Amino acid sequence: MENPFLTNSYKGPDTFCDRKDETKELIQFIENGINVTLFAIRRLGKTGLIHHLFHKIEHEKQLEYIYIDILPTQNLAEFTNQLATAIYNRFPQQRKIGKRISTFIKLFRPTLNFDELTGNPTLSIAVNSTQQQETTIQQLFQFLDSQSCKVVVAIDEFQQILEYPEKNTEALLRTYFQTLQNTSFIFCGSNQQLMHDIFNSSKRPFFASCSHIHLDFIEENEYADFIARKFAEGKQSISAESISFICKWTLRHTFYTQYLCNQLYYQRRKKIELSDVRKMAWQILKQHEGVFFQYRNLxxxxxxxxxxxxxxxxxxxxxxxxxxxxxxxxxxxxxxxxxxxxxxxxxxxxxxxxxxxxxxxxxxxxxxxxxxxx
Ligand SMILES: Nc1ncnc2c1ncn2[C@@H]1O[C@H](COP(=O)(O)OP(=O)(O)OP(=O)(O)O)[C@@H](O)[C@H]1O
Ligand SMILES: [Mg+2]
Structure with a gap:
């Protein structure tokens, strides 16, 4: 059996702990066409939650979704390519919507490349002027919006737009988004200060345009049940005090809790006692010590x-x-x-x-x- 404690991906509800309320809330917002922001500290599970949500609505026929992570982008041109790529990859050619989309995107004469690491196709659209750039983004969104279904667009690491050299990006995007009828947005970001500035400053374009969801730590009971269940499914028994230690030591900061459990699970012990967990915690600190010394130097x-x-x-x-x-x-x-x-x-x-x-x-x-x- 594969290690059920994931530390860098989403693989379905079976390995995902809780977040029932947040998922329900997100679905309600989407159904009512309300845009929403998702704020949380780093590594708490924002991206995971979006994938979990999309997994849930996957089979809803009246809904399509697009996910883009704009952290790697540095200007509007790269934003456009990311968006075009996401749209292109999301809808397979066999489906009617996929055929329409691919015909539409070809109008922009994109170059098709393949990501060196993942092998996934990526598109790049050559545009010469800023004017053209802006029209392209608008057209891509309008095309999505004109399909006969609701569309949800999740933009991860949204605060990245503040890094673009084009100073009017916020106003520009806000204007485009406003004209869409069937599209709702989830804006996600880990820099809480910047996200807060974008959405809660009365002088800025996105002010009061969204409802907010704040993601908190997973409840101890929920997390403890999840941990016990996953170890049991892997035929490993783990003591209650061990689980309690795991939750306290990592403060239920999701990535760190997952990481400790992942490493413990990997040992495939039949029986896990508190002393095993302590030992593993200590080993993890040793593994990371080099990085900590680097922090000190920086x-x-x-x-x-x-x-x-x-x-x-x-x-x-x-x-x-x-x-x-x-x-x-x-x-x-x-x-x-x-x-x-x-x-x-x-x-x-x-x-x-x-x-x-x-x-x-x-x-x-x-x-x-x-x-x-x-
Ligand atoms: N509810 C959950 N149950 C189990 N694992 C989770 C859950 N949420 C997140 N994780 C795991 O924790 C890791 C960190 O979560 P995720 O990447 O979603 O956080 P994030 O808030 O988007 O982080 P960042 O701010 O770095 O983008 C993920 O790789 C995922 O495997
Ligand atoms: Mg993330």
Whole structure:
């Protein structure tokens, strides 16, 4: 049996834990044609949730969906190619819609290439002017919109548009999206600050254009059941205290919880005890130690010291408070403020603003545990 604890892909509901409410909510928004944003910290399961949602609606005849991840794109031209490629690959030629789409896309005289790593076809459309560029995007969306069904377009890492040299991208996309009748959007992004800026600043084009879903940590009961079930299906018994340790040690930050379970499962023990889990946790920290030392080299002394202090504390509510600064001898409040800003920007720490009492925490849970163990 394959390892059911995935760390880098989606392979169907069987290996996907919970997210029932969020999936239901997303489906309701889609059915009502409401655009939605999906915010969460990194590696918590945004992309997984989108794939899970699409898997659910796969067999709905009245719905089509497109997924694009624009993280690799650096300008509107690349956005266009990503979109054209996604549309082209999504609809197989045997289907009526696929034939229509392929005929339509050929009008743009695209060049067909194959991705070196995956072997998947990629399209690139040569356009000369910015004007032409803009028309192409609009035409692609309008074509999708004119099919006789609802279309859901999920754009992952949407904050990437802020990196494009074309300064009017936000306004441009907002204008196009607004004219569509049958298309709804899911905007997903891991840079919470930038996503927040795009959708919640009253002066910007996307303001108040979407409903929001905030993804939180999976509930401990749900995750514990899932872990026990998957080990049992693989004929491995795991003690309740082991599962509890896994959830606490990784703080249920999905990727890290999955990773620890994945490595444990891989050992194929008949019986897993707390001591086995502790040993594996320690091994994982050792595996990653090289990277942690690199972080130290890349940060200034002040930043590294603050990072360690936040790690030791686990949750820091007021990094600028006298007590915290004194306890870890961090110098002046202004130095702390500057380092804090830098660590946030480098995504070494994040601010959980959705908690009752907002707090700062080290992003990488393995780094967090490594700091605490040193
Ligand atoms: N509900 C879930 N059940 C089981 N595994 C999950 C679940 N959600 C996510 N995962 C696993 O955790 C890993 C990280 O999730 P995912 O890539 O979806 O996070 P993300 O929020 O999109 O991260 P990033 O911000 O880096 O894009 C995935 O590879 C997936 O295998
Ligand atoms: Mg993602």
């Amino acid at each position: 940060l200034t002394d002040g930043q590294w010291k603050l990072l360690k202090s936040i790690g030791k504390e686990e949750k820091v509510f007021q990094p600028n408070s006298k007590e915290f600064i004194q306890k870890y001898q961090l110098g002046s409040a202004s130095i702390v403020s500057r380092s804090l800003e830098a660590l946030l920007q480098k995504e070494m720490i994040y601010l959980d603003a959705y908690s009752d009492k907002p707090y700062y925490q080290v992003y990488d849970k393995f780094l967090l545990r490594w700091i605490q163990s040193n």
